[in-house]
Amino acid sequence: MTSLSPTASRKVPAADAGSLPPAGRVLAVTARPGQESAELGGLLFAFRRAGASLGLLSLTRGEASPLNSSLARLEAIRPWELQLAASVLGASWVAVASYPDGALDRQPVGELTERVLRAVRQYRANLLLVIDPAAGDPDDGAVAAAAWSAARQAGVPAMACTRPGARGARVIDLGADAATARTIAKAAMAAHASQSEGLSRLTRRLDLLDGREHVRWLVARNQSEAGRRHDEAA
Numbered sequence: 001m002t003s004l005s006p007t008a009s010r011k012v013p014a015a016d017a018g019s020l021p022p023a024g025r026v027l028a029v030t031a032r033p034g035q036e037s038a039e040l041g042g043l044l045f046a047f048r049r050a051g052a053s054l055g056l057l058s059l060t061r062g063e064a065s066p067l068n069s070s071l072a073r074l075e076a077i078r079p080w081e082l083q084l085a086a087s088v089l090g091a092s093w094v095a096v097a098s099y100p101d102g103a104l105d106r107q108p109v110g111e112l113t114e115r116v117l118r119a120v121r122q123y124r125a126n127l128l129l130v131i132d133p134a135a136g137d138p139d140d141g142a143v144a145a146a147a148w149s150a151a152r153q154a155g156v157p158a159m160a161c162t163r164p165g166a167r168g169a170r171v172i173d174l175g176a177d178a179a180t181a182r183t184i185a186k187a188a189m190a191a192h193a194s195q196s197e198g199l200s201r202l203t204r205r206l207d208l209l210d211g212r213e214h215v216r217w218l219v220a221r222n223q224s225e226a227g228r229r230h231d232e233a234a
Helices: 041-049 074-089 109-121 138-154 175-192 194-209 223-232
Strands: 025-030 053-060 090-098 128-132 158-161 171-172 213-218
Touching: 025 041, 025 109, 025 138, 041 053, 041 074, 041 128, 041 175, 041 213, 053 074, 053 109, 053 138, 074 090, 074 175, 074 194, 090 109, 109 138, 128 138, 128 213, 138 158, 138 213, 175 194
Parallel strands: 025 053, 025 128, 053 090, 128 158
Antiparallel strands: 158 213, 171 213
């Protein structure tokens, strides 16, 4: 079987700038706790505002962070912080796996795919949201690769939050809700108290953003359906 990267799919249907894709149950998959707020908070707010239910899956417990403002071990406290952030974001479902933080890119892609696929089925997600591997670190690349494969197998689309100017990127305009979206994201970030030493830097980064988010498809809806039919026939 040929292995493809999450950047291999380039032909995606055009969409008007500013429009969210229809989704009833959005599952955000991240490498570690905190990313759902700092990196995906604006998009998660937009989906929630549009009526979608939100689920969160972190593939690690975030134990490799150099920051720790608490007296607890990071692998013990950060999943609880994720639960608090989820309540701020309005996420109704949270799961945390225990793969090694900082070494996801050295884990078998098939194993990570199975973990994401299990979450998709448990949560009954109909859209996956991840961080673009081109905009993140190697762990984010491993998450995106697993999400790409899981989305094709499950027959659901997968979208990546990316940087302006990325190939295939389009704009989601938060419009009049932009200030509220940033405020909610900051409040969710503050729930990660063990990482408070880095909060000011993340807050400044959010303050520099305008009212737009940039996304691209990893697996578009028509591609996810075609991939599922191919896998079922194989």
